[in-house]
Amino acid sequence: MGSEAQSITIGVPGSFAWKVFHERHPAMIEQLCAAFPFGAGVRDRLAELLRETTGGVVEPLDDDAPDHGAWAAWAEDRLGRPWSECSFLWAESYFFRKLLAAIGYFAPGPWRGIDPFAPMKNAELGSAGAAEALAAFNELPLLGERGRDDAVVQAAVWGNQADLAFRMSVDAEGAAAGLVTGDSLLFWSLFDAPGPVHLVADNSAGELAADLVLVDHLLTTGRADRVVLHVKPTPYYVSDATPADVLGVLRHLIELAGEVGAIGRRVWDGLRAGRIEVRDHPFFCAPLDYRGMPYDLREEFASASVTIMKGDLNYRRLVGDRYWPPTTSFVDVTSYFPGPVVALRVLKSEVVVGLDEATAATLDKTGDAWRTSGSYALIQAARPV
Numbered sequence: 324m325g326s327e328a329q330s331i332t333i334g335v336p337g338s339f340a341w342k343v344f345h346e347r348h349p350a351m352i353e354q355l356c357a358a359f360p361f362g363a364g365v366r367d368r369l370a371e372l373l374r375e376t377t378g379g380v381v382e383p384l385d386d387d388a389p390d391h392g393a394w395a396a397w398a399e400d401r402l403g404r405p406w407s408e409c410s411f412l413w414a415e416s417y418f419f420r421k422l423l424a425a426i427g428y429f430a431p432g433p434w435r436g437i438d439p440f441a442p443m444k445n446a447e448l449g450s451a452g453a454a455e456a457l458a459a460f461n462e463l464p465l466l467g468e469r470g471r472d473d474a475v476v477q478a479a480v481w482g483n484q485a486d487l488a489f490r491m492s493v494d495a496e497g498a499a500a501g502l503v504t505g506d507s508l509l510f511w512s513l514f515d516a517p518g519p520v521h522l523v524a525d526n527s528a529g530e531l532a533a534d535l536v537l538v539d540h541l542l543t544t545g546r547a548d549r550v551v552l553h554v555k556p557t558p559y560y561v562s563d564a565t566p567a568d569v570l571g572v573l574r575h576l577i578e579l580a581g582e583v584g585a586i587g588r589r590v591w592d593g594l595r596a597g598r599i600e601v602r603d604h605p606f607f608c609a610p611l612d613y614r615g616m617p618y619d620l621r622e623e624f625a626s627a628s629v630t631i632m633k634g635d636l637n638y639r640r641l642v643g644d645r646y647w648p649p650t651t652s653f654v655d656v657t658s659y660f661p662g663p664v665v666a667l668r669v670l671k672s673e674v675v676v677g678l679d680e681a682t683a684a685t686l687d688k689t690g691d692a693w694r695t696s697g698s699y700a701l702i703q704a705a706r707p708v
């Protein structure tokens with residue numbers, strides 16, 4: 324790979340990353356305080372978190388949660404430095420870890436282990452939009468083989484629009500304008516012989532439902548002999564899926580009639596039989612990109628026939644959260660990854676690689692905020708050489 328592009332920080336006023344801290348986070352905290360009867364202590368800690376992260380210096384964690392040691396190491400060289408100098412990837416992750424501590428997620432008391440984002444995730448899963456998207460899966464048996472292959476991949480890609488952190492943005496547009504690169508044929512070209520497929524999930528609710536449909540399709544078509552579904556160990560980035568969410572979405576699916584209910588029951592059976600496994604490695608909430616993944620996780624991905632990376636944050640962590648020229652090669656920036664990898668992502672941040680010059684120029688000419696509007700998506704794949 325050539326020289327590294329500049330890392331994205333949160334300190335450039337008006338930039339996307341700056342707006343996440345100065346506009347999105349205050350709105351999110353307001354929503355949390357409306358959704359839970361938090362007392363003055365929690366509300367004060369949340370207000371202090373906003374003050375610290377928008378104008379202060381990085382303070383250490385003051386809890387003794389099991390992940391404290393890991394975080395102390397990840398934060399060590401940033402303590403005392405202004406937040407504005409921190410990279411977007413690091414800062415956002417530390418923000419969510421501090422938010423959990425602020426509400427008392429790790430401490431004895433009524434908020435211990437309570438997912439602060441559960442009301443939003445549940446509302447999303449029970450929404451008319453989610454019901455309509457789920458009902459569409461009942462048409463799958465009516466499609467031919469190619470049609471089903473295409474439909475499940477498209478659903479998994481565009482399911483990534485249903486991201487509740489993103490919906491808190493003032494400029495979220497949300498229409499599906501199209502794929503800027505890749506297609507479902509590229510996705511399926513990675514699958515040769517059946518083997519273990521790893522899916523690194525992103526958001527819960529509708530996106531996770533679409534991911535479970537894809538998991539079922541991988542197993543029923545023999546593309547995978549086993550699927551490992553990776554989720555976050557703790558609530559993160561508002562709507563990211565945790566093990567409890569996998570269960571919640573699965574229970575929702577199996578209550579439904581038609582093919583979608585049948586898919587839910589097959590996934591349930593797959594979990595019971597060990598064909599599907601759910602993992603929640605601590606690294607999925609780490610403030611680092613996948614280049615810095617620990618040895619055990621690297622080994623897991625190395626043993627996968629294909630790893631599917633869902634969503635915007637996983638994309639940022641996969642390619643590096645940097646101002647890459649959009650024509651930078653996806654294969655080059657992911658060459659460190661220990662096995663075949665495919666990204667399914669709606670564009671919601673400034674990072675993008677792997678576009679051809681003409682596409683990037685056309686998108687720039689539209690004058691749209693195409694990198695961050697959530698209207699465009701991509702499918703990109705790489706195999707180690």
Ligand SMILES: O=P(O)(O)OC[C@@]1(O)O[C@H](CO)[C@@H](O)[C@@H]1O
Pocket residue numbers: 343415483486488489525526560633634635636637639669671672
């Ligand atoms: O990973 P996801 O759910 O697709 O997106 C996460 C996201 O909403 O959060 C970040 C800012 O908060 C952006 O990179 C992105 O838009």
